[in-house]
Amino acid sequence: MIKIDNLSYSFPKKDLYNKISFTLEEGQHCAFIGASGSGKSTLIDIIMDPERYMFDGKLEMDSNCRIGYVSQFSQLDKTKETTVFEYIAEEFIKLQNEITSICTEMETSSDIDTLLEKYQESLDAFDAIDGDDFESNINKKLNLANLSKHKDRMISELSGGEFKLIQVIKEMLNKPDLMIMDEPDVFLDFENLNSLKSLINSHKKTMLIITHNRYLLNHCFNKIIHLENTELQEFDGRYIDYNLSLLQTKIELQELAIADDEEIERNEILIDKLRERATYNAEASNGRALKARVKIQERLEARRIKAPFVDIKQPNINLATDNEIEETVALKVNDYRVAFDEMLLENVNFEIKSTDKVALIGSNGMGKTTLMREIFKNNHECVEINNDIQVAYLSQMQGEILNESNTILEEFFDAGFETYREIRSYISKYGFEEEIINQKIGSLSGGEKNILQLAKVSSSKANMLLLDEPTSHLDTYSQIALEKAIENYNGGILMISHDYHFIINCMDYVLMIEDKTIRKMSMRKFRKMIYATYFDKDYLEIEQKKKSVESKIALALIDSDFELAKTLSEELEELIKLL
Template sequence: MLHLADGAKRFDHKLLFEGANWLITPDERTGLVGGNGTGKSTLLKILAGIEHLDHGQLNRSKGLTIGYLPQDGLALRGRTVFDECLSVFKAAQDMEHEMGELSDKLAHFDPASAEYEIAADRFSVVSETLQALDLYNLDAQVGAVLGGLGFQKEDWRRDCGEFSGGWQMRIALAKLLLEKPSLLLMDEPTNHLDLESRNWLEEYLKSYPRAFILISHDRYFLDVTVNKITEVWNKRVWFYTGGYEKYVKQKTERREQLARDYASQRERIEQLEAFIGRFRYQATKAKQVQSRIKELEKIERIEVPEDEETIHFTFPQPPASGRIVCEVSGLSKRYEPKQILSNVNFTIERGDRIALVGPNGAGKSTLIRMLSKLEEPTAGDVRYGHNVLADYFAQDQYKVLDPQAKMLEDISAAAPKIPTVELRSLLGAFLFTGDDVFKQLGVLSGGERNRYALARMLVSPANFILLDEPTNHLDLRAKDVLLEAIRNFTGTVLFVSHDRYFIDGLATRVFECEHGGVQVYPGNYEDYLWRKNGGPEQMQAAAVEMQKAHIPVIETPPPPPPPATPASNVKKLNPIKLKQMQDRVRFAEEEMPRLEDRMTAIETAMGNFVSAEESQRQTAELAEIRKQHEELMLEWEDLSTQLEEQGAAV
């Protein structure tokens, strides 16, 4: 469908990548990852045809359509949201108009004429095309996508120009999803989505009928939407099968192999250089010396990039608060004419890590501002407990920073007891390296200043911190630093985030803002979803059914599963059958690595385009080998389990 052959790209004097070979198939579901500045977005723009290669070729199959969503910068106006989305079906609407004209012609032409036959044939083609496009269901399609992305019905008839930049990007995303191009390219599509819209997009992409490639810093989103990871690393493009978690494991293994190859190559180079140095001036060894010089010149030197520094940062621990950190009673907030929150009651205790979730407009940011006492409620009270020191991080926290202050001086003043080396490491984790730390805060972009404001908050925290979208503008590395720091924090945290991995790794309770109230759920986000989707009710219904059947219901937690059946109670297999199973397991363990090597070899070969026919043959062979590998893996797991039950060694 799309083939990148020996691609290379520079940005000014910096080489982003070279020797890139990528065959993109019609069923592509890929996450594009890599460090900041490695060229991910540039590569995506090259695939979209927006940027050009410095070297290599990009070949497209006939009829390929590509849709591209940038990170930001799109502005739409002049049409309502609904009409803007309907505009992607203009070709279908034109065909509908053509169909009306053809109907008129058929009514006036002589059925025996050549004109009638031509019009009838065209009418049939247009009719079939419109039926396939489901023309008469377009409004429902648009409504489903807009609803999934968080647009209320009253927003559909508003002009696009009335919406903020984040909502403008949602409109652009909606248009792409409705258009269904052959290849969908998305650069951080979840940046402007709340958690509910992100969950909807995950489900939509799972059933998306065509190919897509996306850049994302959300681990969970990548794990549930893609089946391949493509990484721009070490000036090359690398491919991994599976989601993000599998990629991390495979990358570690690949790096270890690269280190072994590097050590082996260095050993050979040293041997050659020692021989050349020893016998360079001996005439009897001239031929051997020249041979080794040529070998040395032909060696393509392996480069092992420097390890990314692993940053571990710990909050300076604050003074302990009382057991009750915050009590909320009868809390209400109204912005005329809309009631945002009504009669909200809950208690926050020391050590809680609370995720505040809910759709956009449900009142999350309003509630967190009232909890931080930066905004007064219309009614009700927010009471802090003994010795509570609160601090608040807003989505636009950068606005309170001194634009004239220099970064390193400012953060050092906020944390005079922390060594400068540690502060620079922390700033590095938040993507401020080298001379960046000496810049004035006023010259940074809004996203950069927000990142800095978060790093600054980490060095001098209160014992009750409230964070509104702290993971915005952070890459995976910085998110990990923040997550680890909060996990080790002895105070109390309430946060708003749309990152599932971040929430699941941190939350001990979930507060849901919805319909003007706040519902409290114990556990992390997975627990919240289980209860939200009727988990306790399902258990209760099962208990009622058991009572009807006169089966005693156990009120206490269910007992642990019974121990595995002892080998002595398992029916013993005859020695011949047992030997056959052991042989088959050993065969599978030897065959699976061979199949994996063959898959790697084919993927490498596919990077060197020969012809369309050869690419199709390689694709078919790769699919067949993957199927064999999967079947062999299932057989191996089954036989291994049976052998374990038999107490037999493999």
């Protein structure tokens, strides 16, 4: 279906791909993985519209290939006056109306042949998307995604997560030859994540999906393409098997590569000695010995094993406070309520201490983000923030905190930094190289924007953080860095998240939205609720251990500690058997 051969592409100051190749066969479900900012979304754009890009290499795809697309940044149109059913059925209804209109026109027109041709084209298009059964098919997909109850709701009333699933259903039912989705899991609650898994697994045609979500990676794909450091690795099989194979290959190749480097270095020392001897002693034998040794060096260089990509671009996130205070009540919410067309929250009462780390949990559309914004604005009669508390906010809507028309440099001048050197030094810790300091924020990837938000939040030195989906778009190593930063942070945190492991690893307790109000829940009860309702306990616990071991192997490779890496690899293999 798609064949990419030796494709290279660069931005003005950044190489994205260096002679990458892969194929995508009909019916494959392919996960596209890689670090934030590595160029995954750009490659998707190239596949969808190759004429816009000047790249080297070949991209082969059937010119008649119909592509369905769900963007990572799709926004809900609150003004759209249509129901969920009408929104999904848009293409079907349009074709039905075309067919009806042509039939009406044929009753009075003399140009029957032209109209018959148009009629057949519309009928073929309608048949291609199984138009005769479209109502039944829509109902089946809504039921599969547990969204049947929303069928007659207005699109404008949906939460962002609900709308994302509706978009997925709409694109699937239009029967594209290739379905492309860019981080469709972002912002989905536990129930909707399971719904997305069911939708992906029910789809019989070819899929190419960018995701960092381990749950989807482990349950939905039979092919992996991995982009890292301008290179691409291709694997036919499950993500679990790929990750083990990748780590084992890295251990083997890096060990061989270091041995090669050592041999080349020893040979270079010999060449230097022979060159020095030949300089002071012009005997022919010295010249021949030097030439022979240089030839050996050339052969060593030619057969040199290339080290696999092991560079971990992990940002150095440091959530520090300028104004630590003794433990006290930092935030009080008293009798809060919020309603739009219907009541979302009422009788909400809770308080958070200055050192508490708290997760605010609830299904999509329950008012979590609305409450978080009210706390940040601090002008609501039901919200009271201690005078000694300085609050910083990370928004899931990145444009709320970042001016996307700014360059990175301008953004941090606006944040109070005084010199170019100070900004360059600061953001380099977060993985932003000097070459992109003058790049517009709007051109960054979703993960890079979230890292930039974290850098901005961190620079405020606030002693209470409001974090709305902080792990969205982040790759694994950025998530690990954020976990460590939260663990070391001395202030209070209120965090909205649907990342189960992140909540378990970072938070002290949970505020759970139930029956339009909020109740406090211990981590032990939260775990039990998750196990009973959403995810298998054994799977979650094994997956957490796996993730930890994989990270330890990667760090061991950075330190060239091969014995430790091999021992951990065996441990990882045993964990995979349990899955």
